[in-house]
Structure formats: C-alpha cells, structure tokens
Amino acid sequence: MQILDIETVELIDEISALRIIDQTLLPGEVKIIDLKEIEDIWQAIYLLQVRGAPAIGVAAGFGIYLAAKKISDDLSYDDFYKEFVKAKDYLNSSRPTAVNLSWALNRMDDLVKMNSDKTVKEIKKMLHDESVLIKEEDTAMCKSIGEYGLSLIKPGDGLLTHCNAGQLATSKYGTATAPMYLGYEKGYNLKIYCDETRPLLQGARLTAYELSSKGLDVTLQCDNMVSALMREGKINAVFVGCDRVAANGDAANKIGTSGVAIIAKHYGVPFYVCAPSSTIDFNIKTGDDIVIEQRKPEEVTEMWYKERMAPNDIKVYNPAFDVTDNDLITAIVTEKGIAKAPYTESLKELFKK
Ligand code: MRU
Secondary structure, three states: OOHHHOOOEEEEHHHOEEEEEOHHHOOOOOOEEEEOOHHHHHHHHHOOOOOOHHHHHHHHHHHHHHHHHHOOOOOOHHHHHHHHHHHHHHHHOOOOOOHHHHHHHHHHHHHHHHOOOOOHHHHHHHHHHHHHHHHHHHHHHHHHHHHHHHOOOOOOOEEEEOOOOOHHHOOOOOOOOHHHHHHHHOOOOOEEEEEOOOOOOHHHHHHHHHHHHHOOEEEEEOHHHHHHHHHOOOOOEEEEOOOEEEOOOOEEEEOOHHHHHHHHHHHOOOEEEEOOHHHEEOOOOOHHHOOOOEOOOHHHHOOOOOOOOOOOOOOOOOEOEEEEOHHHOOEEEEOOEEEOOOHHHHHHHHHOO
C-alpha cells in the first residue's frame, strides 16, 4: 500500500476515534493511530502528528464531534452547550496560525447554536454529518484548486514548493501539490523541487516522500538553495499552500515562504499561493493581524541531529510561519478561481462576501 492510499484524517465512528497517520514519524515509519480522548487530539495537533491547515480543520471537525458525542444525552441544551464550548475552546488552543482550526470549530458551533430547539441526540447526529461534510468539501476544494492551478503551468515546467501542502496536509490531493498530481496524470513531465523546510523538514520528510512515492520527478534542496536554483533558470513557478490569508491577500505560510517569494520576484518567477476558502480569513484586513506560532528552541538546536548543534545557552528565534506580503504574490489559487491583485476586491468578488 502506498502512503497516498491511506487517509490523512479519518473518523472511525464505530469506535469513536479520530484516525490519523502520525506524521512526526514519516517517512521512516507509517504508523496509524486512533485518538479517542480530546486531550490526545489536542496533543496530536500541537505536536504536528496531524498538520497542515486543511487537515487540522478536518481533524478539529471530527475532534469536536467526538467530544460532543461523549456528553450525556440527558443534559438540557444549555448544559450540553456549556460542555461543547469548553471542548471547542480547548481544541482551538492547540495551534494559533492556521485559521482552518477555528473555521471548522466555529462552523460546528454555529450548527449547535442554530439547533437549540433540538434534542442533544439530534444535535450530535448533525455534528457527525457536518464533520463528514467538512472533509468531503475539503477534498472537492483541493481538486478544484488542482484544476485551476494546472491552467498556470505547462508541460516540462520546473515547479518549486515549500513545506508540505500535499495530501498529508489535507484530506486528499493537497493544495499546492494538486496541480502537480493532475499534471503528472496528464503526462506533463514536471520537475518538482521541494524545499527541505527547516526546522521540521516537512518538505523533505513529507512532500518529497508523498510526491516521489506517486512517481513524480522530485528533487530535494535545502531552503538556502532556492536562489541558486532560480538563477539557473530551473524554476518556472512556485506553488505554496497557506495557513491564513488576510482579506488583502497577505498570506501566512510555513517559515521561509516569504523569502522564497522575495527571491522569486527578483528572478521574475511567478509565485502562486493555493488557498481553499477555509483558509481565507475575511475578518482580518492584513497579515499584521495574523498570530504567528512560536515553537520550542530544541527544534532548531537539537532535533534531527545526533548531538546538540548549538551552544547550550544560545537564544533561539523559532517562528513556525511568516507572512508573505500580497505584492509578492502573483495570484491566489482558490477553489472558486484565480484571484489577482488587488486581492481585497478579487477575493471578495470570488466569494461574494
Ligand atoms: O506547521 P505545519 O506543518 O502545519 O505547516 C503547514 C504549512 O505551512 C502548509 O503549507 C499549510 O498549512 C498549507 S497545507 C495545504
């Protein structure tokens, strides 16, 4: 069985579990884990066992359903809702940057609020169906992004990507990788260049792994090799995913993305951000309002090394994401179409908000 045949995030309702691939172990070990307690789901998101904005959203949808399922059917609506909100707020605290987390939780919350006249049992059934729908919609959005993205590339292109915005970050196809998979199926003979993506190596461990296991032509490079590649003319376009797009098109994605965009602009390489609507946050005007997750120093100084590779008491700067300014982005590829600057207008037009 190939890695892409395994569901990234799955609800196993019969045993009340969220089933995921533990992504911290890839590519060395493919381990499927079942999470039954809300604390385990929180931890899995926090530790990046399940990661990537859309996959986090899908996991949160299933997670809050499973938490709600545990609440007694005998409670009044108000008491049920109190417990529900407690679980929702808890899950929402697992990671701050990907808006898909709160987007999915708020969607489930809205459903509960709209159905205050129903029994707890009926509400649970609705939460189940909604969580399944969130996943199905994610797959459909990724597919559509793939089709729009494909219109931006031509056979033989060299495409660069950063981090993992692949199937492992979504329910299927990925966002930035969706046009790559589609191009592959159409015989485009694409050459994919994956940034290693320090410090957690999502590019090396996940993107290079999932694309090459499907048979795509993949080359891995360290993050600091992007300008050399572009100067040599090897890259025709950059495709990246994102964790939160502000209304003006500023886009937060894995740390290092904005540097790639700056280099791409220098060499005249188009830079595309792939964003399902679940990643677009119309409530914030610009990227300045995006909360950037700061992670542990050990990810920089120790992780992956046989021994510590920095002085013991060194100060470490380790933001997990950065914001790419909208003027560095050639286009934002969504499931509804391709948005170009000015993004405040084009995104609003696409989603009619
Ligand atoms: O910290 P991670 O691995 O969750 O970061 C993931 C990314 O930055 C992805 O590019 C982003 O979530 C888009 S996934 C389609």
